[in-house]
Amino acid sequence: MGAIPEQLKLLDDGRLWIEWSDGAKLVYPVRVLRDGSPDALTREKARLAAEKPATELTILAPEELVPLRITGMNPIGRYAYQIQFSDGHDSGIYTYEYLYALGKPETPTP
Numbered sequence: 001m002g003a004i005p006e007q008l009k010l011l012d013d014g015r016l017w018i019e020w021s022d023g024a025k026l027v028y029p030v031r032v033l034r035d036g037s038p039d040a041l042t043r044e045k046a047r048l049a050a051e052k053p054a055t056e057l058t059i060l061a062p063e064e065l066v067p068l069r070i071t072g073m074n075p076i077g078r079y080a081y082q083i084q085f086s087d088g089h090d091s092g093i094y095t096y097e098y099l100y101a102l103g104k105p106e107t108p109t110p
Contacts, residue, residue, distance in 0.1 A: 028103055080099075
């Protein structure tokens with residue numbers, strides 16, 4: 001088994017911060033997590049958006065106009081998290097392995 005989360009917290013700027021059992025400290029912009037949701041609906045929406053002609057504009061829903069944030073996280077067994085977002089999305093199951101891969105190393109603040 002790979003690394004497992006040992007500490008999680010939301011930073012003041014809204015990013016998720018995770019310290020992993022292998023010592024890695026990774027940060028996750030909310031948009032990266034939301035756009036990378038592993039659920040079928042998000043993947044299908046991304047596929048359709050890629051096929052849309054460049055001249056066709058997207059109409060945003062009201063919840064898409066406000067800043068995106070994480071509103072909750074629930075552990076799923078001992079292998080994943082379900083993340084809830086302010087736009088109502090909550091169906092993605094982020095395995096530890098997938099979540100680890102989405103993270104970027106924490107950069108020290110000057």
